[in-house]
Amino acid sequence: xxxxxxxxxxxxxxxxxxxxxxFRDAGGWPxxxxxxxxxxxxxxxxxxxxxxxxxxxxxxxxGLAAAxxxxxxxxxxxxxxxxxxxxxxHRPLVDRVIDIDxxxxxxxxxxxxxxxxxxxxxxxxxxxxxxxxxxxxIGRGPVxxxxxxxxxxxxxxxxxxxxxxxxxxxxxxxxxxxxHAPALARRDWMLDExxxxxxxxxxxxxxxxxxxxxxxxxxxxRVVAEHGSLLGWVESFSPREGTAxxxxxxxxxx
Numbered sequence: 490x491x492x493x494x495x496x497x498x499x500x501x502x503x504x505x506x507x508x509x510x511x512f513r514d515a516g517g518w519p520x521x522x523x524x525x526x527x528x529x530x531x532x533x534x535x536x537x538x539x540x541x542x543x544x545x546x547x548x549x550x551x552g553l554a555a556a557x558x559x560x561x562x563x564x565x566x567x568x569x570x571x572x573x574x575x576x577x578x579h580r581p582l583v584d585r586v587i588d589i590d591x592x593x594x595x596x597x598x599x600x601x602x603x604x605x606x607x608x609x610x611x612x613x614x615x616x617x618x619x620x621x622x623x624x625x626x627i628g629r630g631p632v633x634x635x636x637x638x639x640x641x642x643x644x645x646x647x648x649x650x651x652x653x654x655x656x657x658x659x660x661x662x663x664x665x666x667x668x669h670a671p672a673l674a675r676r677d678w679m680l681d682e683x684x685x686x687x688x689x690x691x692x693x694x695x696x697x698x699x700x701x702x703x704x705x706x707x708x709x710x711r712v713v714a715e716h717g718s719l720l721g722w723v724e725s726f727s728p729r730e731g732t733a734x735x736x737x738x739x740x741x742x743x
Contacts, residue, residue, distance in 0.1 A: 500667060504532075506547050508540035510678065511639035511671035515647050515664060516740070521655035524741040530631055531623070531740060533647050535639035535675055536560070538568045538684060548572070554630030557619055559642040567686050571633055580619050582612040582642040586697070595694040598703035605645060605708050612642075613726060619646055620653070620736075621729035627739040638675055640668040640700050648705065649726070652719035653733045654740050658709045661719075666702035673698050 506512040512535065516528035532551065540548070548571050556571045559582040570577045586608070594600050609616065619634075623646075626632050636642040648661050656664075676698040679687055690698075712722040723733065 502667060503671070504547070506534070506540070507544035508537070509535050509544060509639075510675045511535040511668055512548075513639075513667065515634075515651070518651065518656045518660040518664065520741050521657065524655070524743055526651065526654060526656055527740050527742045530627060531647070531650060532631060532633040533639055533643050534571070534633060534635040535671070536564065536635070536637045537571050538686075540568075540571070545571075548633075551631055551633075553633050555622070555626040556633040556635065557622055557646075559619070559634065559636040559646065563686075564637055571635065578619075578622050580615050580622070582615050582619070582636070582645075583608050586641055592694060592697075595696045598701040599707055600696075601699075601701060601704035602707040602711070605641070605704070606711065608641070608645065616646065616649070617726040617728045620649060620723065620726060621732050623650060624729065624732035624735040628735060638668070638672045638698060640665075640672045640698070644668060644700070644705070648708075649723050650736060650740070653723045654737045655720075658706070658713075658719065661709060662702050662705040665705040666700055669700040669702075672700055 502513040502517065504512045504514065511533075513533060514528050515531040515533050516526040518526045520526055532553075553572050554576065556577045558565055558570055558577060558579045561581045561583070565579050565581070586604070593604065595604070623632055623634070634643050634646050644665050648665060651661050651664065673695075676690055676695070680690055709719070713719060716722040716725050720733065
């Protein structure tokens with residue numbers, strides 16, 4: 490492995506999971522009312538296709554109660570998941586992130602925001618289902634949410650969980666931006682050391698694999714303007730009854 494990033498320079502949220510570059514703890518952020526989002530409860534990650542034996546052992550040591558795989562079917566069937574199938578929930582958020590044969594403009598943070606709005610509309614029912622699954626399992630042990638790069642689909646779901654428990658907008662944007670260097674590093678690694686079944690990354694704009702903080706800032710501004718609050722945004726996806734309460738109970742530490 491020539492390209493490997495396991496820890497961001499300015500934070501300790503990234504875990505050293507051999508074969509992943511964006512596996513990290515989503516907690517540690519302040520919440521409204523003076524609490525803190527628990528660490529060791531909700532994890533987020535990139536694809537397990539390159540996970541080594543040591544990497545799998547490190548994941549097993551986390552004692553995950555559930556893993557939620559947001560990748561499309563073609564990605565899902567490529568390799569074993571992070572944990573056993575009985576505790577893995579495959580909920581493909583969208584059939585594709587972008588059409589690589591006719592990609593949208595992707596050169597500015599607002600273009601990424603536009604892409605996320607489109608993803609939310611296409612995956613509205615799945616997002617509500619995923620939030621409900623996290624709420625059901627988070628009280629039993631740590632939960633992992635992942636996609637291919639741990640940035641876009643995973644970034645949206647984790648942002649909604651954080652919004653549901655009162656993590657402020659600035660912190661949600663900060664968490665999203667922590668994917669920037671790892672996601673670009675994963676792209677470079679995949680281009681340098683191809684694995685059978687890898688997508689044609691060279692046909693996608695490099696900007697697609699970035700995580701500009703401003704993209705999430707703009708998204709939060711839009712959803713608050715539309716729904717009145719971050720919690721209103723989450724509730725617009727009609728998660729299972731009591732989901733927000735279960736998330737707050739499991740994820741907020743005094």
